[in-house]
Amino acid sequence: MSENKIINLMTNGSEKSLIIAEELKHKFEALGYTANYDIDENAVLNICVGGDGTFLRAVHKTGFSSTPYVGINTGTLGFFQEISVLEIDKFIKNFVAGDYDMEKLDLLEGRVYSREHKEYFHNALNEFVIRSEDTSIIHLDVFIDDNHLQTFAGDALLVSTPSGSTAYNYSAGGAVLYRSLKGYQLTPLAPINSKAYRSLLNPLVLPSDSVLTLKRRPEDKAGTLVINDGLNVLCDNFDSIKIKTSDKWINKLQFNNNWYWLNIKDKFI
Ligand code: NAD
Secondary structure, three states: OOOOOEEEEEOOOOHHHHHHHHHHHHHHHOOOOOOEOOOOOOOOEEEEEEOHHHHHHHHHOOOOOOOOOEEEEEOOOOOOOOOHHHHHHHHHHHHHHOOOOOEEEEEEEEEEEEOOOEEEEEEEOOEEEEEEOOOEEEEEEEEOOOEEEEEEEEEEEEEEOHHHHHHHHHOOOOOOOOOOOOOOOEEEEEEOOOOOOOOOOOEEEEEEOOOOEEEEOOOOOOEEEEEEEEEEEEEOOOOEEEEEEEEEEEEEEEOOOHOOOOHHHHOOO
């Protein structure tokens, strides 16, 4: 354990989460830690109290920090939220004793290019979804490492990390990729297959060193939504997005090595 004993607490603001966060604050402070709701970049731990959305927001709010994250589940589903409210004392004891593993979760890097050649940079822990601002069909030229693969027509294209594969990707018929697998997945949402369009109907798993480019066809008039881990970014003059596995990752504490499969069975089967 390093000398620094600062803990960042983040919640979804619900009454239950605020009560649990206060309980954590008091218990950690009794052990000589400083726990507060301001983000300190020198903290030893980021605690996220809520559901998976809280974990995602906390990761974005802390700028995909190298400080490890842990999730305390006060929501319903908890793919990032390993610790239940009944396990708080055990979690604190194990954390203080250093009795845990560190899971590395890969991120996606997305570079959005506008028609004015401006570039906007984003990271995603779960996924990027590229769709029309309205309900119109989106047409995207899909390139893998500069090879043109298809002109997609449909509702949207979703690009997910292995950790995000159990989220929106799973609902869209994508495969579950174990979190430590290297690579990412391209999944179509309602692809059109007709005489006019030939879109891939199934998801494609790409190696982590591949660069995926999705370029909007010029005949599309509606604005483009880039949805980043559930956060909508409207891009009026969207030209393309280049996506690859990021050089950055986040660290998540893992206390039960069987938790992933227990969770998959509990939530999906
Ligand atoms: P939220 O907490 O309401 O999350 C929405 C749902 O997605 C919850 O049931 C949550 O448990 C689940 N989820 C999030 N990340 C997950 C993961 N890695 N594995 C399994 N389930 C996961 O909060 P939010 O901020 O709205 O969450 C954003 C996420 O919601 C997006 O990243 C996207 O993956 C997901 N989403 C799913 C659908 C769908 O399944 N049809 C549609 C839109 C968004």
